[in-house]
Amino acid sequence: MISVVEKETGALFGGLWTSLSDEQYRDSVELFTKRAVANNFDLNWLKGKKCLDAGCGSGRYSVAMAIHGAGSVTAVDVSETGLVEASRRAAEFSQITFKQASVLDLPFEDSTFDFVWSAGVIHHTSDFDKALSELTRVLRPGGKLFLLVYGAGGLRWKAIKALRPIVVDLGTEFVDEAIRVAGLPANNRKHFMDDLFVPVQKLTSFAELATKLPKLGYSDIDRWTGETFDHESNPAAQLEDIVKLEQIAHACLGLAKTATQRYLTQLAHQTATLYVEIARKAMNDTSITPADIRDVVIGEGNHRIVATKS
Numbered sequence: 001m002i003s004v005v006e007k008e009t010g011a012l013f014g015g016l017w018t019s020l021s022d023e024q025y026r027d028s029v030e031l032f033t034k035r036a037v038a039n040n041f042d043l044n045w046l047k048g049k050k051c052l053d054a055g056c057g058s059g060r061y062s063v064a065m066a067i068h069g070a071g072s073v074t075a076v077d078v079s080e081t082g083l084v085e086a087s088r089r090a091a092e093f094s095q096i097t098f099k100q101a102s103v104l105d106l107p108f109e110d111s112t113f114d115f116v117w118s119a120g121v122i123h124h125t126s127d128f129d130k131a132l133s134e135l136t137r138v139l140r141p142g143g144k145l146f147l148l149v150y151g152a153g154g155l156r157w158k159a160i161k162a163l164r165p166i167v168v169d170l171g172t173e174f175v176d177e178a179i180r181v182a183g184l185p186a187n188n189r190k191h192f193m194d195d196l197f198v199p200v201q202k203l204t205s206f207a208e209l210a211t212k213l214p215k216l217g218y219s220d221i222d223r224w225t226g227e228t229f230d231h232e233s234n235p236a237a238q239l240e241d242i243v244k245l246e247q248i249a250h251a252c253l254g255l256a257k258t259a260t261q262r263y264l265t266q267l268a269h270q271t272a273t274l275y276v277e278i279a280r281k282a283m284n285d286t287s288i289t290p291a292d293i294r295d296v297v298i299g300e301g302n303h304r305i306v307a308t309k310s
């Protein structure tokens, strides 16, 4: 049974994948390999493995696992529209099977999979712990879990959290149009619409994960700290991303028609501008270390973790 929050989340994401060009999609598949290599994950290990892509979205990582020789990939998501798009993108890979299901209630027997991959999903569910325990239940002992969840801290998340209650009253169509007017690329559209409108967005500290995973029976917890190939690569890249928020807010100003929209868009623009100023100030602060700057601007960044189930 898929809940109202899951339906809303699925509908938001389902509409975001179609705007990616074939080249952007291929690049997004390639990120799997780049990040695995940068973090010394042995991609040969995947050969012949029974994999689950839990919350597969566009299917980019299911495709990547198939390319690296996975025996089978079962890809699940709550989003019907997302699954249609993912199936289209992955049509040439017969080892991938798509299925509509929630990570809160996976329709698989215990210990079904050798590898459970879940990137950017469980922090959007109404029950983070239940999702984590479901992913663990379907993983066989000795199998590996890959988890990407949002980390704590950083100015970008603070800017997003400050903007969310403002843009919710402007609506998704209004902000989507502002992203178009701001001239940002299609892959940025997904990134910002997701962050600004997804119903549930939990940030998790590494300390919280480091407590939870061993209690669920995980060991060999490997935290990927290598190159991220995204806006969290370094504080300058993160600042660029915060500047894009300001550009979106600026485009919103020009789209305002009603009095409410005029005031809300001013509030959004001033809020985004403030975060840009503070991020620039932190980056130019010669009295603190580069590690401090990273901590202020990026915070913990997304956690990418591989752990083995005992």
Ligand SMILES: C[S@@+](CC[C@H](N)C(=O)[O-])C[C@H]1O[C@@H](n2cnc3c(N)ncnc32)[C@H](O)[C@@H]1O
Pocket (backbone or CB within 6 Å): 006, 009, 010, 011, 013, 014, 054, 055, 056, 057, 058, 059, 060, 061, 076, 077, 078, 079, 082, 101, 102, 103, 104, 118, 119, 120, 121, 124, 125, 194
């Ligand atoms: C940020 S996207 C990540 C997609 C994909 N893993 C990737 O990295 O490209 C989050 C995905 O989780 C899905 N999702 C959200 N809640 C879910 C749930 N309870 N069960 C399964 N999928 C869910 C959304 O529909 C969306 O496709």
